[in-house]
Amino acid sequence: xxxxxxxxxxxxxxxxxxxxxxxxxxxxxxxxxxxxxxxxxxxxxxxxxxxxxxxxxxxxxxxxxxxxxxxxxxxxxxxxxxxxxxxxxxxxxxxxxxxxxxxxxxxxxxxxxxxxxxxxxxxxxxxxxxxxxxxxxxxxxxxxxxxxxxxxxxxxxxxxxxxxxxxxxxxxxxxxxxxxxxxxxxxxxxxxxxxxxxxxxxxxxxxxxxxxxxxxxxxxxxxxxxxxxxxxxxxxxxxxxxxxxxxxxxxxxxxxxxxxxxxxxxxxxxxxxxxxxxxxxxxxxxxx
Amino acid sequence: xxxxxxxxxxxxxxxxxxxxxxxxxxxxxxxxxxxxxxxxxxxxxxxxxxxxxxxxxxxxxxxxxxxxxxxxxxxxxxxxxxxxxxxxxxxxxxxxxxxxxxxxxxxxxxxxxxxxxxxxxxxxxxxxxxxxxxxxxxxxxxxxxxxxxxxxxxxxxxxxxxxxxxxxxxxxxxxxxxxxxxxxxxxxxxxxxxxxxxxxxxxxxxxxxxxxxxxxxxxxxxxxxxxxxxxxxxxxxxxxxxxxxxxxxxxxxxxxxx
Amino acid sequence: xxxxxxxxxxxxxxxxxxxxxxxxxxxxxxxxxxxxxxxxxxxxxxxxxxxxxxxxxxxxxxxxxxxxxxxxxxxxxxxxxxxxxxxxxxxxxxxxxxxxxxxxxxxxxxxxxxxxxxxxxxxxxxxxxxxxxxxxxxxxxxxxxxxxxxxxxxxxxxxxxxxxxxxxxxxxxxxxxxxxxxxxxxxxxxxxxxxxxxxxxxxxxxxxxxxxxxxxxxxxxxxxxxxxxxxxxxxxxxxxxxxxxxxxxxxxxxxxxxxxxxxxxxxxxxxxxx
Numbered sequence: 150x151x152x153x154x155x156x157x158x159x160x161x162x163x164x165x166x167x168x169x170x171x172x173x174x175x176x177x178x179x180x181x182x183x184x185x186x187x188x189x190x191x192x193x194x195x196x197x198x199x200x201x202x203x204x205x206x207x208x209x210x211x212x213x214x215x216x217x218x219x220x221x222x223x224x225x226x227x228x229x230x231x232x233x234x235x236x237x238x239x240x241x242x243x244x245x246x247x248x249x250x251x252x253x254x255x256x257x258x259x260x261x262x263x264x265x266x267x268x269x270x271x272x273x274x275x276x277x278x279x280x281x282x283x284x285x286x287x288x289x290x291x292x293x294x295x296x297x298x299x300x301x302x303x304x305x306x307x308x309x310x311x312x313x314x315x316x317x318x319x320x321x322x323x324x325x326x327x328x329x330x331x332x333x334x335x336x337x338x339x340x341x342x343x344x345x346x347x348x349x350x351x352x353x354x355x356x357x358x359x360x361x362x363x364x365x366x367x368x369x370x371x372x373x374x375x376x377x378x379x380x381x382x383x384x385x386x387x388x389x390x391x392x393x394x395x396x397x398x399x400x401x402x403x404x405x406x407x408x409x410x411x412x413x414x415x416x417x418x419x420x421x422x423x424x425x426x427x428x429x430x431x432x433x434x435x436x437x
Numbered sequence: 438x439x440x441x442x443x444x445x446x447x448x449x450x451x452x453x454x455x456x457x458x459x460x461x462x463x464x465x466x467x468x469x470x471x472x473x474x475x476x477x478x479x480x481x482x483x484x485x486x487x488x489x490x491x492x493x494x495x496x497x498x499x500x501x502x503x504x505x506x507x508x509x510x511x512x513x514x515x516x517x518x519x520x521x522x523x524x525x526x527x528x529x530x531x532x533x534x535x536x537x538x539x540x541x542x543x544x545x546x547x548x549x550x551x552x553x554x555x556x557x558x559x560x561x562x563x564x565x566x567x568x569x570x571x572x573x574x575x576x577x578x579x580x581x582x583x584x585x586x587x588x589x590x591x592x593x594x595x596x597x598x599x600x601x602x603x604x605x606x607x608x609x610x611x612x613x614x615x616x617x618x619x620x621x622x623x624x625x626x627x628x629x630x631x632x633x634x635x636x637x638x639x640x641x642x643x644x645x646x647x648x649x650x651x652x653x654x655x656x657x658x659x660x661x662x663x664x665x666x667x668x669x670x671x672x673x674x675x676x677x678x679x680x681x682x683x684x685x686x687x688x689x690x691x692x693x694x695x
Numbered sequence: 696x697x698x699x700x701x702x703x704x705x706x707x708x709x710x711x712x713x714x715x716x717x718x719x720x721x722x723x724x725x726x727x728x729x730x731x732x733x734x735x736x737x738x739x740x741x742x743x744x745x746x747x748x749x750x751x752x753x754x755x756x757x758x759x760x761x762x763x764x765x766x767x768x769x770x771x772x773x774x775x776x777x778x779x780x781x782x783x784x785x786x787x788x789x790x791x792x793x794x795x796x797x798x799x800x801x802x803x804x805x806x807x808x809x810x811x812x813x814x815x816x817x818x819x820x821x822x823x824x825x826x827x828x829x830x831x832x833x834x835x836x837x838x839x840x841x842x843x844x845x846x847x848x849x850x851x852x853x854x855x856x857x858x859x860x861x862x863x864x865x866x867x868x869x870x871x872x873x874x875x876x877x878x879x880x881x882x883x884x885x886x887x888x889x890x891x892x893x894x895x896x897x898x899x900x901x902x903x904x905x906x907x908x909x910x911x912x913x914x915x916x917x918x919x920x921x922x923x924x925x926x927x928x929x930x931x932x933x934x935x936x937x938x939x940x941x942x943x944x945x946x947x948x949x950x951x952x953x954x955x956x957x958x959x960x961x962x963x964x965x966x967x968x969x
Contacts, residue, residue, distance in 0.1 A: 326534035327544075330598070333493055335521045335551035348538040480883035481854070588737070617736035617910060619954045644884055651961040671964045688888040690913035692959045693940065 174424025177359075180417025184410070188234040195227035199382060207400040217402050219392060225403055229410060231384040236414055239300055239369040240362040246304025247311050247361055248354070254308070255315025256342060259323060270316070276309035281368055289377050296379040303368045307361045314357060318350040356422050363418035370411055386411050442507030444605040445470040446492060446524055446640065451501035453487050461487045462662045464501065467640075471605045474632065474639040476653030476670065478646060478685065484662040485642045489610055492640070493526055522552050525599035529611035531591035535583040541594050542579030545569070548601045568597040572627060589620035596627065606638040613648055625651050646689050650674060658682045697765045698724035699871055699904055700748070700789070705774070706759035707743045707752065707928075717756070718743050718928045725872065730898065730905040732919025732936065734912060734951070740928040741908045745876050748773055748906075749791055750781040764788055766871065786868040787817055792894075794877035796857035800849045806833070806860050807845030810867060817868035836863045836893055855886035859893065866897060872904040880909065891918065912955040916940060924948045 196215065197204070204218035211217070216225035258269040285302035292298040322328065323346065331341050370387030372378045378385050386407035393403035447468035454460040462484045469475040479485045490496045491503055494510050494517060502509045505520055525548070528534040535544050545568055546561045548554075556564070566576050572593040583591055592612060599607055612628070613621040625648060632639050632652075643649055649656055650670055657667035658681060666679040677683045702725075707718035718740035725731050735741040747758040750773040762773040766788050771780055793799045801809055810829045814820050820828050833841035836859040849857055858878060865873055875894065879887040895918060898905045907918045915922060915936075922939050924931040924947065932945040943949045 326528040326530055327536040329495065330526070330528060330534050330595070331536075331547060331551075332495065333521060333526050334548035334598070335518055335553075336547060337551070340551070344539070345536050349536070480885060618912065618958065619736065619951055622954050622957055625958075646884075647958050647961055650964070651958070674962060674964045684885050688885045689962065690887075690911065690917060691962070692913045692916060692955060693937070695941070695956065 171424045171427035173420045173427055177417050177419070177421030177424045180413050181421050184233050184414050184417060185237060187230050188237040191227075191230035191234045195224075195230050197224035197227045199223060199227060199231060199384070201227075207396060207403065209400070210402055216406055217400065219389070219403055220396055220400075225389075225406065228384065228389060229386070229406060232386040232389060232407065233410065233414075235296070235384045236366045236369070236386065236411075238296070239303070240365050240418075242297075242300040243304035243307060243365040243368075244358050244362050246301060247307035248358065249308075250305065251308035251311025252315050252347075252350075252354070254312040256319055256346070258312070258316040259319035260338075260342075266316075270313070273309050273313050273316075276306075277313065279306070281306040281364070282371060285368055285372060286375075286377060289372065294377050294380055296383075299369050299372050299378055300365075303365045306368075307365065310357060310361070311354065314354060315350060318353045319346055322346050322349045356426050359418050359422035359425060363415040363422075366414050366418075367411065441470075442504070443470075444506065444523065444638070445504075446606045446608075446638070447504045448488065448492055448498075449502050449504055451488070451491055451498040451503065453484070453491060453496065453498050460499075460662060462491075462498075465659070465662070465664055466501075467657055467664070467667075469606060469638045469640045471638045472632075472636045474641070474653040474655065476649030476656045477640065477642045477659055478644065478649055478656060479642075479659030480644050480685075482661065483659040485644075485659055486610070488659070489526070489608055489642055492608055493524065494520060518552055521548075522554070522602040523604050524606045524608065525602065525604040527592070527595050527599050527607060527609040527612050530615050531588045531595060532615070534595050535591055537583055539582075540579065541581055541583060541586075544583070544594065545579070545598045545601055548598060552602050554602060564601065565597075568600055571600065571631065572597045587620075588616050589624060592616060592624050593627065596624075596631070600631065600635075603635075604637060606640065607632075609639065609641045611643050611645075612641070614643070614645060621648070628652055646674075646685060658685065698726045699729075699765060700725040700906075701763045701765070702744075702748065702761065703763070704760035705744060705747055705762055707740065707747050708757050708759060710755045710757050713755065716928065718747070721760075721923075721925075721930050723923055723930075723933055725904050725906060727871070727904060728902050729921070730907065730919045732915035732922040733906060733908040733925060734910065734915045734922055735908075735925035736910050738927070739925040741925045742876055744925070745791070745874050745906070745908055749785060749789065749874065750774075750776065750778070764872075786813055786870065788870055789872045789874065790865040790868065790870040791874040791876065792858070792861050792865050792878045794880050796854070796861045797849065799861055800857060800864070802849055804848075805845065806847055806849065806852070809860075810845070810864055813864065813867040832863045832867055833860070835866075836860070836897075837889075838863075853886075855882055855890060858882060858890050862890075862894065862897065866901070869901075870903065872906065873898065874906045874908070876908045877910070878907075879914065880911070887914075894918070912951065913959065924951070 201224065202222035204214050204222045204224055206218060206220055206222050208214055208218040214224050214226065216229060219225055254269060258266045281303065284306045285299065288302035289298045328341065328345055331345055369378060370385055373383055373385035373387030374391045378388060389407040390404065393400065397404040445468055448465055450464050450466050451462055452460055452464055453462040465488060467475060467477065477485055477488065491498050494503065494512065505524065510520060511517060542565050545565045549561050549564060565579050569576055569578055574590065574593055586594065613624050616624060628639065629652065631637065639652060641649060641652055653670055655668065656670040656673050657664050658679065660681045666673065666677065666682045673682060674686065677686055702721055702723050705718065705721040706716060709715040709717060721744055723731065733741045746752050748762045752758055758774045760774060764771045764773065764784055771784050773781060807829050810832055811825060814828045815825055829845055830841045833844050838844050838856060838859050844852060844856065878894065879890050882890060891914065907915060909915050919936055921934065922936050923933045924945065926947045932939065932943065932948045939948065940952060943952050
């Protein structure tokens with residue numbers, strides 16, 4: 150017998166780690182974190198109670214009222230804080246709905262036979278083509294204006310995009326050898342999805358989740374601006390914009406501030422989404 | 438006297454086609470038992486992958502039967518479990534056959550959990566350590582992720598996973614094609630040693646005559662879904678009868694004589 | 696006479712902030728009519744070296760050193776030349792065939808149309824002359840029914856046929872040097888034999904030079920006069936094929952040759968069984 154051959158390529162392949170710092174991610178997290186922090190604080194404390202109309206009408210910012218007051222004498226700063234809370238609720242609520250429905254439908258389409266998959270895909274295409282806001286208005290008109298109607302509507306609208314992405318990504322994961330290996334290891338279909346499919350599609354999905362968060366906040370603000378959001382007292386920044394519209398020349402801050410916060414929230418979530426995409430290194434652990 | 442079919446995996450006159458597609462396999466019959474080694478040689482489109490899937494019970498043949506232990510594959514869950522414990526695969530691509538999000542230890546232990554093998558977490562961890570030793574990998578590999586390992590090492594992990602339920606037959610699909618030359622010898626030697634030590638039967642599917650001749654006592658040549666020649670590997674290499682076998686043999690790149 | 700291609704101290708880096716050296720200090724010459732094999736395993740840097748020579752490295756990769764082409768008195772250094780200069784060199788002086796024809800051929804253009812461009816651009820052919828040249832080029836690489844192939848899309852033909860098309864495309868402008876990076880690795884073994892034979896014949900007929908890159912020692916040794924062994928981004932050894940196989944100098948080459956011999960030996964059957 151000849152001497153054993155030296156193993157020269159015994160070096161462990163080190164994963165290529167590109168620099169993980171992403172400016173987008175840092176700024177996005179900061180902005181989002183700021184709004185979220187305001188929302189959390191508002192649960193425990195706001196400078197004034199919302200119904201407190203003692204402030205004098207349309208006052209400019211001052212020591213007593215940091216953002217001034219609205220046309221009914223209510224403190225604007227407090228309203229902005231509660232508006233942040235609403236924005237968070239809308240964002241998380243609708244993304245949660247979109248995620249649950251979207252992932253479920255997407256997984257079904259990915260594992261089902263040709264017919265079911267084709268039928269679902271066509272339905273999804275139609276749903277995606279349908280304008281979100283219009284769908285939201287239809288649902289609100291049907292169920293009556295309320296916060297949960299808005300959240301449901303926006304969530305449903307967003308679920309189609311999530312479903313389509315899930316279907317494509319899950320199909321790709323299901324074609325991988327480790328899924329077949331899992332089957333031949335005796336793992337049942339439910340555990341297989343839980344252990345192997347979901348963890349591998351998750352990183353691809355968080356980017357659209359982040360984007361949808363921002364979109365949901367805008368959608369709800371638009372609905373409230375149009376008077377289709379929850380009935381008064383509606384804490385939405387959109388409603389604040391509607392209120393301040395008629396008096397914009399007299400009290401500009403009341404009109405500008407809600408808008409600024411909306412912009413910050415959207416920019417924050419979009420940068421967060423970009424940042425997450427930046428950080429998703431192809432050499433990193435997940436398949437997607 | 439009935440032939441001893443204990444632990445024998447057999448495809449009996451199987452044909453296979455995907456729904457309305459062309460047939461991929463025509464009346465193929467192969468068998469491998471514990472301690473035996475059979476190489477299935479074929480190029481792309483020959484039907485090797487389909488045959489492998491049939492033998493693993495992942496698809497059902499459109500005609501003919503797949504038998505194990507002398508009986509047709511029981512696709513009910515109890516029967517299938519016993520089958521899966523006894524017949525395990527090793528896949529071609531070391532980079533996609535391990536879930537990147539699970540540790541090596543979890544990957545190797547998965548058959549132990551899913552096939553209902555007795556023992557709690559402690560016993561499983563012990564078995565994983567034992568298996569890692571068998572494939573010449575360090576014990577701390579269990580807590581790491583596949584990305585930290587090279588192709589050859591991942592293939593060993595895949596082999597460890599296949600060995601976990603103490604199978605009687607291993608089906609290997611191009612187990613070294615994706616590996617560098619210097620690593621191939623090591624994996625081949627590992628296969629030979631394990632098969633010898635444990636009396637495991639090996640069914641190897643490959644387009645590479647070199648590895649088939651390294652690992653398999655018997656060989657069957659698959660062309661366009663049909664077996665065109667089979668027999669002892671030594672015989673086929675020295676005196677191939679079928680023109681396709683001859684073409685395959687003459688096409689293998691050889692080193693100039695030393 | 697100076698070499699057709701002179702590679703001197705060639706390196707490939709990843710630009711900062713990640714600054715890493717992927718390939719270092721590669722030096723070799725290729726003369727007219729010479730066939731050089733480059734052998735290395737995955738991660739050895741052989742493909743990156745080829746891309747550097749072709750001036751095809753994309754950000755964040757960057758080449759260092761020199762890769763000088765000398766044609767008709769003019770010298771172009773692929774490392775420092777502009778893309779415009781390189782465009783003139785690529786196709787006419789140096790051309791390439793890669794491992795996966797599905798990636799290097801255009802899936803949306805018919806085969807004939809893809810061949811038309813270099814033939815028209817570099818040989819100034821038009822109309823009927825161009826059509827004839829396309830069919831000739833396809834027949835030259837031994838594709839049956841050239842008219843049908845010319846009308847086909849690449850997904851409608853087999854892997855071996857695609858690779859032949861890729862070779863025809865690479866040869867269309869009449870380059871002096873062909874770089875083939877794992878051209879047969881993705882092909883079935885019987886198809887591989889045919890494509891390798893084609894490649895060698897074309898090179899010989901046209902008096903071209905060849906750089907043949909592969910991880911497979913038997914294949915490289917059949918095709919190349921000299922072999923450059925790469926490992927870990929560096930040049931391990933450069934020698935005549937015969938001598939390298941008989942008495943490799945570098946430790947890595949020795950183990951590579953030994954492993955290849957052992958694998959090859961399995962095909963030598965002993966009559967009294969194993």
